[in-house]
Amino acid sequence: MSFRCFALLSGALLVACHANQESPHGAGQETAHEVRDAEATCPPIALSASLEDVIRAVVSNMASKAGADSGAYVVPSPSVRDAFAAALVSTLSGDTHKACSLPASYRSFSLHDGPEDILLVAELDSSGHPAPQSFWGTYASRRSAPGTRALIVEAPHPLFDTNTPYESRAVFSEARAEWFLMAGAHRCANEGSAGCDGTTTACGGGSAPYRESDTAHATTSPFFAIHAELSKSTDAPFLQLHGNAQSCPDALISDASGSYSDAGVTARLAAAIEARGPSVGRCGLDFPKSGCSLCGTDNVEARMTAGSSQACTEKGTQYGRLVHLEQRPSLRQIPDGGTRGYQPVVDAVISTFPPR
Structure with missing residues (x-):
């Protein structure tokens, strides 16, 4: 049985x-x-749907149930957060025993994505339809193989930063990246404060502390804990995709340190995007400046990967592994006919990160 x-x-x-x-x-x-x-053991359920279809269904459901001020996002205790992160990373690494300890609303699935089968962990029912309870996110992995890229693609603000879920999925699929992380609720879903450094005007009403549902600025989130697990267990770089409406170039890129170096993956990706036509601003070189200041220095995932043991309140010391990419709306559009949208970013990622 x-x-x-x-x-x-x-x-x-x-x-x-x-x-x-x-x-x-x-x-x-x-x-x-x-x-x-x-x-x-809890083997993955085979899905015939594409990852793109799944992400669209999840985001649509999220918009109706876990939008701004919905209060839908469930804040876990630290022990539950860490247990979930450990079980999820193990499950997506192929451990069917650990899959049995996922929360009740989460299931593991297998589906086709390009030339490979991938694993998916999400709040879906057994037929693959969204059935969220905690709104902790949707995660996928691809087994390392020739032609795949050791790259972790992250979408921490799936509703607020329009189209970044679809852009992140496109980067994951077309670049054959090995990990995909998408948060499960609007960054302003809950009113509670994250208690971490920094303030934002993202949730309206003037500048205010980051909220507990803002996964790029809350160490209490399962998204953060999963990032931390992967940061410790792999040496893969991270690409975290954001959107902004400030008076910035098409893309504003940084390693979240506040300084700029011509060496490293951040500089190479900046050059690759620029070579494809979009304008690119480089944090620590000509930015931040008035009207364009989103350089990720209080991003908790970047701080953690840079070596901070208190990422909520302290910066790290070894930056360069995470690329923080802010994008104007035009660069986040879904490619359609004559609209290039985010395709230059996808192509730049493919040229920047070497395949195995």
């Missing part, structure tokens, strides 16, 4: 297993031995 297993975050049992066939004790009447079966 095989089981669909999941963690109960607030109950007495650590693991609950749903039989895929009728239990001899009746439906829903699993024995204690079955419930605590340490040998249970």
